[in-house]
Amino acid sequence: MSTTLQYRELAPVTEGKRIYRYVTTGVNTCRLTGRLARHPDCNLYTADGVLRAWIRAGHLYCSESYAWNGSSPKRYIGGNMLGKWLGTPDFPKTRRASLFHDVLFQFAEVGRYDMADCNYQFLTLMEREGFKLAQQYYEAVEMFGQKYYGHDQQGVRITLL
Secondary structure (H helix, E strand, C coil), X not given: CXXXXXXXXXXXCCCCCCCCCEXXXXXXXXXXXXXXXXXXXXXXXXXXXXEEEEEECCEEEECCCCEECCCCCEEEECCCCCCEEEECCCCCCCHHHHHHHHHHHHCHHHHCCCHXXXXXXXXXXXXXXXXXXXXXXXXXXXXXHHHCCCCCCCCCEEEEC
């Protein structure tokens, strides 16, 4: 499995519905840190029964075709030709962190971890990439992430192995 993030940018109007900016093109993984490193092995399913992520031996895996918006908050404003993403800037060194942070937030209700665990993972992934604003991005999710934590989780489920 590649350590390079496997993803592509979505066409915001026709594919991303002006909500999602990226989609995975293969299975992606990261080594978990902190309390999440000791999380039991499990499978994480969406409300419609799709396996979207799993944890094995201290690593979090994200399935192919997982869509996320990058660093939040942001919105696509405008039309096909003149539209722009406005909000928190995305950088190559934040993409992996934003992907796995979104996965962790999506399954937080059933995942047996809290927002602090998710945010710490976000920080360590950016630090591993050498992102110079990692601390500032971390502080922003600590301050404003509660609004998004636990959002759209109805029906998600976990299977412990």
